[in-house]
Amino acid sequence: MFILMQVNYISMRFQVYLLFLCLVFFACKNTPENNGIDQNNKLPFTTEKAKEQNSKIKDLTIKENSFMNFKVGDKIVEDDFEVRESVLETGEGVFIIYNLFNKEYGKLGYLMPNDEIEKKVRLITVLNPLVKTTKGIHVGSTFSELLQQFPEIKVNGSEIESRTFASQGNLRYRLSYSSNEYNLDKSVIPLSTAISEIIIYK
Numbered sequence: 603m604f605i606l607m608q609v610n611y612i613s614m615r616f617q618v619y620l621l622f623l624c625l626v627f628f629a630c631k632n633t634p635e636n637n638g639i640d641q642n643n644k645l646p647f648t649t650e651k652a653k654e655q656n657s658k659i660k661d662l663t664i665k666e667n668s669f670m671n672f673k674v675g676d677k678i679v680e681d682d683f684e685v686r687e688s689v690l691e692t693g694e695g696v697f698i699i700y701n702l703f704n705k706e707y708g709k710l711g712y713l714m715p716n717d718e719i720e721k722k723v724r725l726i727t728v729l730n731p732l733v734k735t736t737k738g739i740h741v742g743s744t745f746s747e748l749l750q751q752f753p754e755i756k757v758n759g760s761e762i763e764s765r766t767f768a769s770q771g772n773l774r775y776r777l778s779y780s781s782n783e784y785n786l787d788k789s790v791i792p793l794s795t796a797i798s799e800i801i802i803y804k
């Protein structure tokens with residue numbers, strides 16, 4: 603009887619051990635290393651669909667000649683969300699524009715086409731303060747911050763709505779300051795003056 607009890611005890615321990623091995627085996631098969639996700643970057647790395655989605659992520663940095671993958675001269679193509687036709691009224695007249703949207707930041711700015719037929723980008727205007735240039739300048743930055751990055755920046759007024767712009771390279775920064783003098787002395791502009799628009803025009 604004692605020997606039979608010992609055999610049963612050993613058999614039960616063996617069954618428990620086998621069950622434990624089975625659980626470990628199935629747990630290893632479902633570790634994050636094998637589920638198709640790079641745990642460091644949290645991005646899919648195995649499927650072609652994932653690669654295609656990742657390649658379409660828009661760069662929201664305002665660059666010297668591009669924004670949201672658009673450049674001056676590019677063909678404008680509308681879609682259901684990011685690029686939508688609208689109308690802009692200014693002192694110069696009424697213009698067709700194409701508003702730019704982002705799911706996270708909302709409206710970012712707009713594209714101004716060269717004409718209504720060819721629909722190529724003539725100007726890219728950024729209005730959203732959450733996106734920045736490569737130098738960290740954004741809508742809402744001050745004239746003082748702009749001068750720190752570009753001490754020799756040129757400033758001009760305009761007879762059209764007395765708009766004032768500071769220009770550096772392919773970027774034009776509209777300032778919240780009114781002047782109709784084209785050759786404007788930048789020392790008269792208060793350092794606290796804010797940037798209201800950033801425009802890519804070349």
